[in-house]
Amino acid sequence: MPAVFPFLAVEYNQGSGDVSAVIAPPYDVLNLSQKQALLDRDANNIVKIDLPHVPAKELGPKEVYAAAGESYRRMLDSGELRKRETPAMFAYRQTFEFEGEQHERCGMSVTVETVAFGEREGGGILAHEQTFGGPKEDRKALMEATACQTSPIFGVHQDAQGVATKIVRDIMDSRPADMTAKIADGVLQEVWAVEDESTITAYQNALAGEDIFVADGHHRYNTALNYLNELSKKNGNNIPADHPARRTMMVLVSMADPGLAIGPTHRVLGGMENYSIDEFRNAAAGLLNIEPIDNDPQTFLAQMDVLAEREKTNVFGIYDFDTGLCFAAWPVLKDPLQEKFPDQSAAWRQLDVAIIQHLIVDEICSPELNNGEPVKWAFPHSIDEVLAIGRGDETGSSIAGGGKAQVAIIVRPTPLEAVRDVSRAGELMPQKSTFFYPKLATGLWLNPLG
Numbered sequence: 001m002p003a004v005f006p007f008l009a010v011e012y013n014q015g016s017g018d019v020s021a022v023i024a025p026p027y028d029v030l031n032l033s034q035k036q037a038l039l040d041r042d043a044n045n046i047v048k049i050d051l052p053h054v055p056a057k058e059l060g061p062k063e064v065y066a067a068a069g070e071s072y073r074r075m076l077d078s079g080e081l082r083k084r085e086t087p088a089m090f091a092y093r094q095t096f097e098f099e100g101e102q103h104e105r106c107g108m109s110v111t112v113e114t115v116a117f118g119e120r121e122g123g124g125i126l127a128h129e130q131t132f133g134g135p136k137e138d139r140k141a142l143m144e145a146t147a148c149q150t151s152p153i154f155g156v157h158q159d160a161q162g163v164a165t166k167i168v169r170d171i172m173d174s175r176p177a178d179m180t181a182k183i184a185d186g187v188l189q190e191v192w193a194v195e196d197e198s199t200i201t202a203y204q205n206a207l208a209g210e211d212i213f214v215a216d217g218h219h220r221y222n223t224a225l226n227y228l229n230e231l232s233k234k235n236g237n238n239i240p241a242d243h244p245a246r247r248t249m250m251v252l253v254s255m256a257d258p259g260l261a262i263g264p265t266h267r268v269l270g271g272m273e274n275y276s277i278d279e280f281r282n283a284a285a286g287l288l289n290i291e292p293i294d295n296d297p298q299t300f301l302a303q304m305d306v307l308a309e310r311e312k313t314n315v316f317g318i319y320d321f322d323t324g325l326c327f328a329a330w331p332v333l334k335d336p337l338q339e340k341f342p343d344q345s346a347a348w349r350q351l352d353v354a355i356i357q358h359l360i361v362d363e364i365c366s367p368e369l370n371n372g373e374p375v376k377w378a379f380p381h382s383i384d385e386v387l388a389i390g391r392g393d394e395t396g397s398s399i400a401g402g403g404k405a406q407v408a409i410i411v412r413p414t415p416l417e418a419v420r421d422v423s424r425a426g427e428l429m430p431q432k433s434t435f436f437y438p439k440l441a442t443g444l445w446l447n448p449l450g
Contacts, residue, residue, distance in 0.1 A: 004207055005247060006087035006200055007111040009445040010148070012046075013179070014082055015193055020181040023189070023443035026151055026216075027051045028135070044080050046443030050150040052142060058134035059141060069145035072446075083448060089200055090445060091171040091192040092251055096185075096438050098261045105259035105438075106168045108203060109152055109191075109445055111247035112212065114228050117221075118426065125155075125212045126423035130431050131219050139223040149224065149447040152249045153217030154440050156416070157210045159254035164206040168254075171199065179444065187438045212252065213423050215436045224248040227449070249447035251440050255416055262416065263381050263435040264301075267356055267409040268389050271376035272369040275406045277320040283368035287336070287359060288329045290318065295326045297383050300410045304328060308412070314352050316360075317410030321390040331355060347421035352411045353433045360409060378405065379432040386410070 009015070012022045021042040024030070030038075030047065032054045038045040052068040053060025075081040090109035095102070117127045142150065159165060177190035194200060214221055228245045232238075239246065253260055281290055289311075293303045300317040307328050308315040318327040336359050337349040348354060365375045380386045386408045414434050422429055 003113050004089075004110040004204055004252070005112075006089045006195070007244075007247065007249065007445075007447055008084050008087050009090070009109075010076070010081050010083045010448055011179075011445060012081060012443065015084065015191070016178050018180055019443070020183060022046060023181050023183060023441050024050070025183060025185060026439045026442050027056045029439060030054070044075055046150070049075075049146065049446075050142070050442050052145075053138060056135060056138045057132075059137040062141070065141040065145040068142060069147075072146045072148060081446070086195050089194045089203065091168050091194055092444070093172055093177070093188075093190045094259075094438055094441075095188040095190070098263070098437055103259040103261055105253060105261065106165060106172065106257055107251045107253035108164075108168050108194075109249070109251045111447060112155070112250050112252075114224050114246050114248045116225060119211070119424065123207075123209050123211045125214065125221070127214050127218055127221075128419050128423045128427075128429050129214075129218050129433060130428045131222050135219040136222050136226070139220055140226055143223055143227050143449070147448065147450040149220075149249045149449065151217075151220065151442040152251045152440055152445065152447075153221050154215040154436060155212040155217075155250045155252050156215050156255055156260070156419075156436075157207060157212055157252055158420070159206070159210070159256045162254065162256040164203060164252075165254035165257040167199065167203050167206060168257075181441065181444070183441065185438060187441075189441050189444065191444055207252070211424070212250070213419055215253075215419075215434065216439065217250075221248060244447070245449045247447075249445065255420075260416075261437050262413040263437045264411050264413045265353070265379050265381055265432045265435045266383075266386055266411055267353075268378040268380060268386060268405045269361070269365060269375050269407050269409065270378075270405045272365060272406055273371060273373075275365075275369045277323055277325060277407070279369060280318075280320075280364070280407060283364045284329070284360075287332055287363060289332055290327050290329045293317075293326050293328050295324055297326060297387060297410075300326065300383060301412065304410070304412060314350065314355055315412075316352065316356070317408075319386065319408040319410060321405050321407065331359065345422065345425040345427060347418055347425065348427045348429070351414065351418060351422070351429060351433065353414065353430045356409050356411070357430045380408075381435050381437075383410070 012019045022045050024047045027050050035047045038047050049068045049072045052064040094105045178193050179191040181189040304315045313330050315330045318329050390405045
């Protein structure tokens with residue numbers, strides 16, 4: 001693993017007490033009205049800095065980033081934000097309900113060497129998702145305006161013996177949290193500052209030699225790399241070894257941590273000119289086996305589990321919005337993408353999301369049901385969200401402006417083992433392949449780069 005370090009975090013309220021009013025969900029899940037609601041609660045909420053442009057999927061006007069930088073510096077000058085005097089790591093616990101059960105996900109906020117993606121001796125930083133230009137341009141403009149990393153990247157690591165997660169949880173058992181918060185998603189956030197050298201060294205040793213797999217924040221990590229590269233060019237490739245830009249803020253969670261939860265990201269498809277469930281089934285003949293199941297969307301996942309055990313292969317749920325009919329489907333071939341993608345790893349070819357994109361969408365929906373034109377997508381995480389998109393209630397869906405939802409493809413969560421294997425193969429999954437719940441909060445720490 002790249003070396004991990006304590007850092008001189010910038011914090012609200014001197015890193016203590018209840019900071020619920022000033023922290024926020026990550027920038028990429030907020031719309032304009034949600035941003036305003038946070039600012040109405042507290043005018044100095046972190047979104048004033050972290051979300052200068054909505055939507056954050058594209059570059060905004062220069063002045064909004066300049067204003068974010070001015071807000072950041074003004075909050076530092078006023079004492080609303082304050083930089084620590086002693087470097088620290090931060091044990092971080094999120095308590096939440098997921099799929100009807102209570103979870104506590106525990107990790108450590110640190111800085112990590114900013115090194116290029118890929119395997120390297122001693123452990124590398126490995127990606128698994130595609131990135132796009134617009135979000136990286138937005139984050140880079142913000143980083144340049146603030147000279148600061150405003151939200152942590154979420155990384156996971158193997159920790160096969162559970163040593164790192166034991167260190168983190170022992171800290172939490174030893175004393176009350178220094179800082180707490182609860183925001184609209186209902187997740188309890190708790191933070192313990194760790195300054196003593198023996199605990200920091202023990203945690204560093206526990207991670208030695210391990211890879212970091214980026215769970216969430218690929219665009220932000222790419223931005224950190226680009227920021228460092230441009231800074232290096234401007235300074236004649238002479239950046240000091242201890243320059244803050246050589247390190248990137250991350251929250252690291254052990255794969256052995258019992259609170260690590262992964263949810264599904266379903267696919268809702270629409271905008272197909274020639275779609276009906278009968279036409280879909282006809283077009284899928286020879287590619288998919290399709291079997292009717294109980295017409296209750298809330299039982300999809302349980303029924304899929306039974307069929308996956310029976311068929312020993314990838315099983316999807318199919319929900320037709322017009323009729324309300326439910327089906328299970330699985331590929332006719334055991335390795336349906338082998339011929340099309342012989343150079344991809346078996347782990348990549350067996351991903352549910354890869355089979356949906358390259359078999360169901362590229363070979364069935366687009367050519368057979370939409371005259372070769374692209375299909376519109378939405379990416380809900382729950383069956384309730386799927387049904388809301390079908391009713392037209394989910395106005396944030398990309399389908400909203402392009403016709404009604406027609407069919408949902410229901411998937412099971414991408415396993416951690418698949419994230420590990422695909423990342424180590426140096427491959428990238430299709431977008432929205434993983435959903436680590438909950439998201440990390442923004443505003444508990446900022447990492448200054450000046």
